Amino acid sequence: MSDMLFKASHLKKSFGETEVLKDITVEVAQGEVVSILGPSGSGKSTFLRCATLLETMDGGSLEYEGKYAVRDEGGKAVYASGDELRKIRQSFGLVFQNFNLFPHYTALKNIMLSPVLTQKRNEEEVRKEAMVLLEKVGLSDKADAYPGQLSGGQKQRVAIARALAMNPKIIFFDEPTSALDPELTAGILRVLKDLAKEKMTMVIVTHEIQFAHDISDRVVFMADGNIIEQGRPQDVIDHPANQRTRDFLNLLTE
Amino acid sequence: MGNKRKKANRLLCLFLAALLAVGFIQQLPSGKGGSTVTAKAEAKESGDTFTVGFDASFPPYGYQDENGEYVGFDLDLAQEVCDRNGWKLVKQPIDWDSKDMELNSGNIDCIWNGFTMNGRENDYTWSTPYVDNSQVVVVPEDSDIQSLSDLEGKIVIVQNDSSALAAFTGDDATEENKELADSFKDLQQVADYNTAFMNMDSGMAEAVCMDIGVAQYQLAQRQGKYRMLDEQVSSEQYGIGFKKGNYELRDQVQKTLNEMEEDGTFDQIAEKWGLTDSVCLADTMTMDFADEKAASSADASSDSTASGAAIAAKGNSGSFGQRCLSICGQLGKGLLATLAIFFLTLLFSLPLGLLVTFVRRSRFKVLQWIARIFISILRGTPLMLQLLVVFYGPAILFGATLSYKWRFIAVIIGFSINYAAYFAEIFRSGIDNVPAGQTEAAQVLGLSRGQTFRHIIFPQMVKRVMPPVTNEVITLVKDTSLAYAIAYTEMFTIAQRIVARDANLMPLFVAGLFYYIFNALVAAVMARLEKKLSYFE
Numbered sequence: 001m002s003d004m005l006f007k008a009s010h011l012k013k014s015f016g017e018t019e020v021l022k023d024i025t026v027e028v029a030q031g032e033v034v035s036i037l038g039p040s041g042s043g044k045s046t047f048l049r050c051a052t053l054l055e056t057m058d059g060g061s062l063e064y065e066g067k068y069a070v071r072d073e074g075g076k077a078v079y080a081s082g083d084e085l086r087k088i089r090q091s092f093g094l095v096f097q098n099f100n101l102f103p104h105y106t107a108l109k110n111i112m113l114s115p116v117l118t119q120k121r122n123e124e125e126v127r128k129e130a131m132v133l134l135e136k137v138g139l140s141d142k143a144d145a146y147p148g149q150l151s152g153g154q155k156q157r158v159a160i161a162r163a164l165a166m167n168p169k170i171i172f173f174d175e176p177t178s179a180l181d182p183e184l185t186a187g188i189l190r191v192l193k194d195l196a197k198e199k200m201t202m203v204i205v206t207h208e209i210q211f212a213h214d215i216s217d218r219v220v221f222m223a224d225g226n227i228i229e230q231g232r233p234q235d236v237i238d239h240p241a242n243q244r245t246r247d248f249l250n251l252l253t254e
Numbered sequence: 255m256g257n258k259r260k261k262a263n264r265l266l267c268l269f270l271a272a273l274l275a276v277g278f279i280q281q282l283p284s285g286k287g288g289s290t291v292t293a294k295a296e297a298k299e300s301g302d303t304f305t306v307g308f309d310a311s312f313p314p315y316g317y318q319d320e321n322g323e324y325v326g327f328d329l330d331l332a333q334e335v336c337d338r339n340g341w342k343l344v345k346q347p348i349d350w351d352s353k354d355m356e357l358n359s360g361n362i363d364c365i366w367n368g369f370t371m372n373g374r375e376n377d378y379t380w381s382t383p384y385v386d387n388s389q390v391v392v393v394p395e396d397s398d399i400q401s402l403s404d405l406e407g408k409i410v411i412v413q414n415d416s417s418a419l420a421a422f423t424g425d426d427a428t429e430e431n432k433e434l435a436d437s438f439k440d441l442q443q444v445a446d447y448n449t450a451f452m453n454m455d456s457g458m459a460e461a462v463c464m465d466i467g468v469a470q471y472q473l474a475q476r477q478g479k480y481r482m483l484d485e486q487v488s489s490e491q492y493g494i495g496f497k498k499g500n501y502e503l504r505d506q507v508q509k510t511l512n513e514m515e516e517d518g519t520f521d522q523i524a525e526k527w528g529l530t531d532s533v534c535l536a537d538t539m540t541m542d543f544a545d546e547k548a549a550s551s552a553d554a555s556s557d558s559t560a561s562g563a564a565i566a567a568k569g570n571s572g573s574f575g576q577r578c579l580s581i582c583g584q585l586g587k588g589l590l591a592t593l594a595i596f597f598l599t600l601l602f603s604l605p606l607g608l609l610v611t612f613v614r615r616s617r618f619k620v621l622q623w624i625a626r627i628f629i630s631i632l633r634g635t636p637l638m639l640q641l642l643v644v645f646y647g648p649a650i651l652f653g654a655t656l657s658y659k660w661r662f663i664a665v666i667i668g669f670s671i672n673y674a675a676y677f678a679e680i681f682r683s684g685i686d687n688v689p690a691g692q693t694e695a696a697q698v699l700g701l702s703r704g705q706t707f708r709h710i711i712f713p714q715m716v717k718r719v720m721p722p723v724t725n726e727v728i729t730l731v732k733d734t735s736l737a738y739a740i741a742y743t744e745m746f747t748i749a750q751r752i753v754a755r756d757a758n759l760m761p762l763f764v765a766g767l768f769y770y771i772f773n774a775l776v777a778a779v780m781a782r783l784e785k786k787l788s789y790f791e
Contacts, residue, residue, distance in 0.1 A: 054694050089700045100695035104713045104790045113709065114699035148791035166699065 005030045012059035020046045022225040031199040035212035038222035044205045052094045064091040093163030093171040099155040101147040107158045108143040111165045133161040153184030170201040221245045297502035300340030306332045307362030310347035311754030314527045315368035318751040322587045327527035328366045335510045349741045359649030365495040370417035372490040373426040382538040383491030388466045389418045391483040402485045406437040408460040411450045414443045418463040421488040448753045475757035512539045588745035595734045602670035607677025632675035638739040641668040645740040665737045684719035717787040724780040
């Protein structure tokens with residue numbers, strides 16, 4: 001169990017009267033690529049926000065590399081101290097659906113900002129690394145461009161480079177292509193495939209069924225705040241056991 | 255957080271004190287009879303300062319000349335008194351409506367400014383009368399008004415809180431004068447005589463009632479366009495008003511004045527200012543003091559002759575261009591004060607506004623409400639009132655003795671906290687308009703709250719608030735003129751004094767031009783800043 005990089009157990013979350021996450025348990029091993037599928041409103045994004053500490057969960061526990069970020073104490077979610085959380089945040093990265101680049105910094109500065117500020121690393125060294133990352137996502141000529149001068153696909157690639165610059169153990173992707181035109185989507189998916197080849201641990205919330213099928217080691221299907229079905233993509237996507245999964249997949253492939 | 259809270263508390267204390275002060279000011283005796291404030295024995299010694307409060311728009315008694323110097327008959331007398339006693343004279347221009355607060359708070363030692371005793375006998379500790387003055391009526395040359403009874407059904411103007419007003423409506427006004435006032439179509443009050451004459455020129459009023467000395471000065475200035483009625487409304491006397499109970503200082507000044515009368519110096523000074531026929535110290539120097547034996551009003555034989563004419567002639571000399579240049583030079587001195595208010599207010603109010611924004615956005619409900627109340631009161635009450643509270647508050651609430659620099663400090667404090675309230679709300683909306691995703695991205699990247707604000711939120715907020723901040727800054731340029739409320743001498747105050755002295759409106763337009771140019775510069779600078787910030791979306 002302890003070789004699990006990420007572990008969320010019995011995660012619960014309500015907004016007012018609405019139970020958005022009822023009982024979610026997900027484990028991710030080192031080097032694993034997990035896709036989360038499901039209709040909108042199923043709780044996928046909320047799960048990702050709880051996992052990345054942007055949203056506070058009501059119950060359950062959360063572990064990164066065997067360290068508790070959130071402990072379950074008698075059904076209540078108890079958060080670790082601010083210092084511990086700050087350390088734990090270094091373990092993961094998050095790529096947003098709408099990028100959330102900092103508009104007042106160049107692409108390069110967006111990538112460099114946190115390693116210099118929070119990891120107190122040498123600026124020159126970080127700059128070299130950032131340039132390598134930009135090259136990796138195919139944007140070495142856009143280092144000095146401001147986000148406003150980039151296309152959506154380019155912005156998302158900078159955002160991915162920004163997450164990578166922190167050297168995270170695991171990266172979460174929240175529908176990374178749904179704000180993009182189809183022709184731009186392909187570029188992002190290629191970057192993700194490259195990362196998967198490098199054995200980067202990733203959790204991807206997506207609607208790209210074919211992509212999820214190709215890239216994932218495991219697919220998790222969520223609906224109404226519960227995990228309905230999970231397993232190898234060949235099983236869950238090609239031969240879904242659950243009626244809801246079938247309905248959803250039919251809807252998408254029609 | 256603790257530090258922020260402490261600062262917020264201190265602000266609140268300051269503000270509550272200000273509120274209390276407002277209450278106190280309302281409780282102050284307005285007018286005569288009610289004053290119970292007693293000063294402690296305050297005799298002066300050689301080397302002490304002697305601060306004379308005067309309305310700097312009251313020639314020939316006290317006004318500001320072309321060189322920006324405060325001059326006048328009363329100030330010359332005060333200088334002579336100080337020289338003889340080894341005191342250092344401080345000439346402190348005051349707002350006439352605030353004279354009691356200035357005196358009671360100890361900002362000034364006396365009011366020496368063509369100050370009418372009649373009707374105020376019990377409100378101050380007085381010198382004996384030294385000028386015999388009367389209230390007269392001035393009408394346009396071609397008016398058909400010949401006597402007081404012709405004023406029936408007419409609109410008559412007096413200055414706020416003036417002797418003329420008291421003569422018509424005061425508690426001690428004679429029945430005749432009250433009836434006369436009732437017969438007017440309206441008795442209007444204006445802030446200064448220049449406005450009064452403007453009203454008459456434009457036909458909005460038919461007559462102005464004022465002190466005879468002032469009338470003579472104004473008639474000389476306005477060269478034959480007006481005349482004075484032979485019949486007088488009342489006769490009255492001028493004295494030096496000290497804080498009630500301050501007999502020691504009064505006696506010191508009176509003794510010196512009497513010496514000046516005996517050796518002829520007093521009459522020389524009177525002659526210099528063309529007031530020879532108005533002075534009466536020779537007759538009154540041995541009289542009982544007014545406040546000890548109320549109203550010893552000798553029947554004034556105010557056969558007045560041209561008094562202010564001599565100095566009046568100087569004001570309007572020179573060509574138009576020369577006068578413009580001269581006015582610019584005089585206003586230039588006030589411009590420095592205006593610039594000081596402007597830049598110091600920005601220097602303090604911008605960071606203070608940011609601090610208030612922090613408190614307003616604090617996680618603690620109590621702090622949020624403190625900031626809300628602070629903002630609400632400062633935006634909801636006139637800046638002029640806030641300036642008065644800051645200036646007089648400490649003296650009235652705590653009996654604090656404040657240095658003469660306090661006037662300037664109070665202006666800066668008043669402006670800074672007022673503008674901080676506006677900036678706080680602008681900053682708050684600027685911060686709220688930065689998308690939540692920015693904070694979330696920063697949080698996931700591990701930035702602390704402080705780093706997030708400094709590196710992510712603040713730069714984006716600055717860009718967003720530029721247009722509304724520009725508006726406030728431009729308003730501030732014009733608001734600096736409000737400093738006159740506590741008689742701080744800045745450009746507009748000086749313009750008004752020149753208007754009073756020269757009986758000519760041009761200084762106001764020149765001042766307006768100065769403000770316009772200043773604001774054009776401000777707008778240009780702000781536009782450049784905005785352009786600089788347009789490198790990102």
